[in-house]
Amino acid sequence: MTTRNPQLNRNGELTHLLTLEGLPAEVITHILDTAEPFVSIAEREVKKVPLLRGKAVFNLFFENSTRTRTTFEIAAKRLSADVINLNIGASSTAKGETLLDTVDNLCAMNADMFVVRHAQSGAPHLIAAHLDAMSRTHVHVVNAGDGRHAHPTQGLLDLYTIRHYKRDFRALTVAIVGDVLHSRVARSLIHGLTTMQTPRVRVIAPRTLLPTRVEALGVEVHTDMREGLRDCDVVVMLRLQSERMRGALLPSAGEYFKQYGLTLDKLALARRDAIVMHPGPMNRGVEIDSPVADGERSVILPQVTFGIAVRMAVLSIVASS
Amino acid sequence: MKIEISRGRVIDPALELDRVTSVYIAEGAIAGVGESPREWRADRVIDAQGCIVCPGFVDLAARLREPGLEHKATLESELAAAAAGGVTGLACPPDTDPPLDEPGLVEMLKHRARVINLAHVYPVGALTLGLKGETLAEMSELAEAGCIAFSNADAAMPDTQMLYRATQYAATFGHRVWLRPQEPYLAHGGVAHDGEVATRLGLPGIPVFAETIALSTIFALVRETGVQMHLCRLSSAPGVAMVRAAKADGLPITCDVDVHHLHLSDVDIGWFNPHANLMPPLRSTRDRDALRAGVADGTIDAICSDHSPVDDDGKQVPFGEAEPGATALELLLPLTLKWAREDEVPLIRALGALTSAPASIIGITTATLRKGNAADVCVFDPAHAWTIRPDALRSQGKNTPYLGLELQGRVRYTLLAGHVVHEM
Numbered sequence: 001m002t003t004r005n006p007q008l009n010r011n012g013e014l015t016h017l018l019t020l021e022g023l024p025a026e027v028i029t030h031i032l033d034t035a036e037p038f039v040s041i042a043e044r045e046v047k048k049v050p051l052l053r054g055k056a057v058f059n060l061f062f063e064n065s066t067r068t069r070t071t072f073e074i075a076a077k078r079l080s081a082d083v084i085n086l087n088i089g090a091s092s093t094a095k096g097e098t099l100l101d102t103v104d105n106l107c108a109m110n111a112d113m114f115v116v117r118h119a120q121s122g123a124p125h126l127i128a129a130h131l132d133a134m135s136r137t138h139v140h141v142v143n144a145g146d147g148r149h150a151h152p153t154q155g156l157l158d159l160y161t162i163r164h165y166k167r168d169f170r171a172l173t174v175a176i177v178g179d180v181l182h183s184r185v186a187r188s189l190i191h192g193l194t195t196m197q198t199p200r201v202r203v204i205a206p207r208t209l210l211p212t213r214v215e216a217l218g219v220e221v222h223t224d225m226r227e228g229l230r231d232c233d234v235v236v237m238l239r240l241q242s243e244r245m246r247g248a249l250l251p252s253a254g255e256y257f258k259q260y261g262l263t264l265d266k267l268a269l270a271r272r273d274a275i276v277m278h279p280g281p282m283n284r285g286v287e288i289d290s291p292v293a294d295g296e297r298s299v300i301l302p303q304v305t306f307g308i309a310v311r312m313a314v315l316s317i318v319a320s321s
Numbered sequence: 322m323k324i325e326i327s328r329g330r331v332i333d334p335a336l337e338l339d340r341v342t343s344v345y346i347a348e349g350a351i352a353g354v355g356e357s358p359r360e361w362r363a364d365r366v367i368d369a370q371g372c373i374v375c376p377g378f379v380d381l382a383a384r385l386r387e388p389g390l391e392h393k394a395t396l397e398s399e400l401a402a403a404a405a406g407g408v409t410g411l412a413c414p415p416d417t418d419p420p421l422d423e424p425g426l427v428e429m430l431k432h433r434a435r436v437i438n439l440a441h442v443y444p445v446g447a448l449t450l451g452l453k454g455e456t457l458a459e460m461s462e463l464a465e466a467g468c469i470a471f472s473n474a475d476a477a478m479p480d481t482q483m484l485y486r487a488t489q490y491a492a493t494f495g496h497r498v499w500l501r502p503q504e505p506y507l508a509h510g511g512v513a514h515d516g517e518v519a520t521r522l523g524l525p526g527i528p529v530f531a532e533t534i535a536l537s538t539i540f541a542l543v544r545e546t547g548v549q550m551h552l553c554r555l556s557s558a559p560g561v562a563m564v565r566a567a568k569a570d571g572l573p574i575t576c577d578v579d580v581h582h583l584h585l586s587d588v589d590i591g592w593f594n595p596h597a598n599l600m601p602p603l604r605s606t607r608d609r610d611a612l613r614a615g616v617a618d619g620t621i622d623a624i625c626s627d628h629s630p631v632d633d634d635g636k637q638v639p640f641g642e643a644e645p646g647a648t649a650l651e652l653l654l655p656l657t658l659k660w661a662r663e664d665e666v667p668l669i670r671a672l673g674a675l676t677s678a679p680a681s682i683i684g685i686t687t688a689t690l691r692k693g694n695a696a697d698v699c700v701f702d703p704a705h706a707w708t709i710r711p712d713a714l715r716s717q718g719k720n721t722p723y724l725g726l727e728l729q730g731r732v733r734y735t736l737l738a739g740h741v742v743h744e745m
Contacts, residue, residue, distance in 0.1 A: 006592050021521070100637055120639035121523040122593030129592075130637075147641065148523030187523060211520040212528070 006128055009137070013321040016128045016141040017314050019150040020191040028195060031313050032160050038309035041078065051316045052081035055112040059085045060102070061144070062118040067280060068144050068154075071304070072115045075311035081113075099123060100130050107131075113140045113319065121147030121184075140318040148182050153314055154279055155188030157307040159196065161299055162234055164306065165275050169196040175228050175270075176219075177204040177260060178238030178287050181211050181249075185279045186238055194218040204228035205260065208249040225260050232270040236277045237262050237287050245286065253286045263289040267297070275299045322364050322739060323347045325357075326700060329369025333376060334673030335680075335689035344374055346696040349739030354690050369700050372733055375672050376688045377409025377440075377697035379679040381499075381577050382553060383628040383650055385411075385442070387433070388426060389418030394630035394717040396430075399650065400439035402716035404743035406651040407699035407732040408626075409440050412683055415447040416474035422447035422458045424466035431467045439742045441697075443469045443683050445499060448487050452476035457487060460496050469683050470497035470551065475600060477505030485542055492548035497684070501553040502535035502560065503527075503601065512641045514604040518587040524641060527602050529557040536563045543572055551682055552576035554627060556601035558611030565620040575682050576620075578612050579627035580656040581647060585609070585722060595636045595643035596722040599627075616674055617666050623679040626653040630718020648718030655728035658703055662729075668703075700734040707731050 007016040007023070014027055041047055057076040059069050069085065076083045088102065097105075103114065116124045124143040131139050145151040159169075166172055174193055180186045180203050193201045194217070202220045203210065215221050222228030229235065245253040262276065276288075276298045284290050293300060324346040331354060332339045342355040345363075352358045383403065386394040403411055413430075415421035421430070427444050434442035446468030450456040453476070460471055471491055478484050491498045508527045513519040515526025536552070540563075543550045555561060555578050564576050581599055586606045590597045597603055615621040629646025636643050649656075653675065661671035680688035687695050708727050711719040735743035 098634065098638065118639065120641045122641070123639040125593045126595075126637075126639050146523075147639075148525075150523070184523060187521070212515045212526060213517045213520055216517040217521065 006125060009321055014318055015137070015321040016124070017152050017318055018124050018128060018141065018143045020152045020155045020188050020195065021150070023195065025195050025197070028156070028159065028192060031156055031310065031317060032163060034313035034317060035160055035306070035309040038312040039306065042305065042308065047078050048080055049078065050080045052076065052079035052319055055081045055319060056110060057081045057083050057113045057115060057315065058106050058111045059083065060088065060106070060114050060116045061086065062088050062123070063145070064089065065117055065145070068117065071307050072144060072311055075308050076315055078308070079312055079315055081315070099126065103127050103130060107136060107139060111139060113142065113315065115142045115144045116146070117144040118146050121149035123147070140321070142314060142318060145184055147184065148187070149184055150188045151184040152188050153307070153311050154185050155192040156314065157303060157310040158189050158236065158277060159192045160306045160310050161277060161303050165299060166233055169193065169198045172198050172233045173200040173202070173231055174198055174234040174236065175202040175204055175232045176236045176238065177225065177228070177262065179209045179240050179244060180205050180214060180238065181209045182241065182244070183238050187217070189236060190217050190219055202228050202232070206250070225266060226269055229266055229269040232274050234275055234277065235262065235267065235270055239279060239281065240283055240287050257286055261285070261287055261289055262292050264291050264295070267292055277303055280304070323362065324365045324367060324736070324739065325363035326367045326369050326374050326698065329372045329374035329700060331374045331690065332669050332672055333690045334669050335376070335677040336691060337669070338690070339669050344690060344698065346698070346736070346739050349696055351690050351692050351694050351696050353692055367700065367734055371704070372700050372702050373668070374698065374700050376676045376690055377699045377735060377737070378407050378653060378675040379683065379688050380408045380411040380628065380650065380653060381623055381625040381679045381682060382579065383408070383411040383413055383626055384416070384630065385413050386630060387417060387430065393632050396433050396437055398715065398717040399628070399630065400434065400437050402650040402714065403440040404735045404737070405715045405732060407654050407701055407735050408650055409697035409699070409735065409737050410443060410680070410683070410685065410688065411440055412443045412445050412469065414445050414474040415472060416452065416476065420447045420452045420474070421445070421463070421468070422450050422452070424459070424462045427463055427466040427468055438737065440737060445470050445472045447471070448473045448498065449478070449483070454478040454480055454483055457490055460491060461494055464496055470499045472499040472553070475501060479505045481538060484538070485545070488542045488548040489546045492546040495549070497549040497551060499551040499553050500539055501601070502532050502539055502555070504531045504534045507531035507534065512598065512602070513590060514587045514602040516587060516605055518590055522590065522593065529559055529604065529608070532557050532560045532601070533563060536560060540567050540572060543574060550574045554579050554582070554601055554625070555612065555615070555621060556582055556604050556608065558608045561611045561615040561620055565615070568620065575622045577623040577625045577679070578616060578621045580624050580649060580653055581627070581722065582609060583613050583616065583624070583660045584656060589722060590640070593640040594722065595638065595640050596647060596720055596724065598640055598643040598645050599647060600645035613660060613664055617664055622674070623682060624653070624657055624674045625679070626650050628716070630716055631720045636720050647721045648714060648716045649721065650716060651714055652709065652721060652723060652728065654701060654732060655730040658730040659728065696736055696739040698736040699732055701730060701732045703730050705729065705731040
């Protein structure tokens with residue numbers, strides 16, 4: 001029944017990154033500021049800095065991911081850390097090893113940091129609480145996506161991208177479109193935007209893809225995409241998992257695209273300088289039309305570049321707490 | 322053996338008795354209250370000054386984990402926990418391994434409980450074979466073996482035709498049916514109350530209407546079949562309102578709530594605390610308040626522990642994978658007292674929800690200090706504060722959302738048929 005924010009230590013420093021919820025605006029700003037110089041490092045001939053030299057970063061992926069794992073790997077390597085990738089998948093439970101057994105074993109191998117992806121919401125919290133209970137306060141956990149709950153580094157790179165193009169959060173209208181129900185990306189971005197005092201955050205989706213009482217997160221709810229896009233500065237499209245395109249939540253990908261796919265025609269309702277974002281990987285012709293994805297307002301590829309810098313910032317900040 | 326429990330505040334909800342006096346016990350039975358039997362000489366006097374003396378508690382849902390789940394708990398450990406919690410009679414749900422769907426299993430359970438002799442055990446038989454919801458269990462055989470009611474525990478019964486036939490068959494022979502109202506398709510995959518907290522934490526939800534839809538189905542079946550229906554562990558404000566209306570309508574139903582739902586809400590999940598993973602899920606504070614009011618006004622007849630010992634392997638996992646449930650036999654009294662104190666419910670009324678009311682739902686008449694009755698008695702100190710720590714619990718289950726917290730009210734003595742089975 002403790003409600004202490006489990007990712008801050010007694011000095012208020014970020015020791016784990018588990019969620020953007022409850023993270024003070026100064027901490028978020030500090031991460032974004034720290035990321036800025038890392039963007040230019042990537043443009044240099046030698047793309048490395050020695051901030052994490054000698055540290056062992058374990059990519060602990062209980063759920064498949066190529067993109068997120070790769071960007072974390074690049075981020076850690078550019079900080080000169082030793083990176084160990086573990087794709088555990090569902091097979092480990094078949095072998096009978098529990099999540100915390102795995103963590104204890106890797107701690108015995110002197111892990112300094114865990115980058116964790118898990119299909120269950122809250123798994124990184126469990127690991128962080130376990131490490132704290134075992135007094136392993138020098139080992140850090142970074143959430144790389146847990147269930148439907150949070151994907152804080154994605155949220156931060158989204159914030160970085162928005163700040164890069166739009167400067168001030170306090171004047172913006174941001175629309176998040178698609179499968180909010182199952183989306184950890186949406187939850188993290190919503191928390192990040194509200195913390196940064198974005199005045200209007202909208203979610204746009206059919207009611208089957210909206211979680212119960214989503215408005216309690218501080219968002220406006222729209223089911224009509226055209227209405228929701230009006231005067232937006234930022235449009236964030238969410239990925240629709242293929243298994244959800246046909247079933248109890250949606251009748252077909254085609255019908256979804258007609259209602260909620262981002263086309264040039266619909267984008268015209270947003271502000272003329274609106275940017276279009278997507279966490280990837282995209283389903284062209286389902287949630288986004290190719291002319292939009294490849295168009296001049298798309299910042300989808302810069303998001304990927306910024307993502308590495310933001311992850312470098314996060315890894316270096318938690319390691320120094 | 323003659324025992325005199327002297328100077329305690331004797332509260333017996335069945336007799337509407339509440340006064341400071343003595344209880345006399347001889348040959349395992351109540352020999353008198355207030356008035357000593359002729360030529361009385363006690364072999365033992367228990368000084369109950371400052372304590373409350375009442376009938377032993379009757380718990381409508383306590384999992385003992387036998388047969389088959391002895392790694393979680395055993396009859397020895399859990400009946401000791403019952404005694405330490407002042408519980409002298411308990412109904413155990415059929416969700417053992419194998420489930421209680423064969424007379425032999427029930428006889429064995431009753432036999433083992435009798436040998437251990439720390440509390441009366443009233444098995445609830447499986448309504449369907451293997452709790453699979455496909456074939457009726459041999460209810461009459463099971464009743465003969467000692468089952469006091471039939472239930473499908475927490476296993477889904479998605480086939481309404483099957484549910485209809487099961488209640489119809491049970492009604493034919495006058496067997497009681499106990500159901501936890503939850504529409505299985507709506508609850509499928511859910512691990513928390515479908516509300517703001519689940520949305521925030523990204524946990525799949527179980528909506529309130531999973532309960533109300535199930536209730537309306539059950540009410541229709543009760544009307545049709547006339548079965549004696551008991552509703553287990555109500556969880557929502559609309560559910561309480563429906564039961565209240567159905568009772569006012571004269572429907573022959575009873576219902577219970579588990580004691581955690583009188584205090585906790587989904588907010589207590591905090592950052593994914595697996596100890597707050599309970600089934601039914603902890604709902605909103607509004608639902609919790611309606612449940613509290615429901616017990617106070619008698620809409621909800623009884624408070625149960627829903628005792629579920631779970632080992633660390635079942636809880637030291639992410640919230641959604643955690644095994645639901647909490648150890649609760651030893652917390653039933655302090656948590657009931659906490660509710661009564663906070664809502665200013667008279668003690669005699671609160672204790673009624675732990676004694677006479679659940680006893681009549683099981684169909685036993687022993688939960689009273691009436692002269693001649695078996696002396697199942699609890700003596701507790703309502704002001705004694707203690708901290709819930711693993712080593713303070715007799716139960717093998719140490720899983721509770723109250724770990725580390727202090728509660729008031731502790732059982733000093735428990736007597737089962739005149740034998741002291743617990744004292745501290």
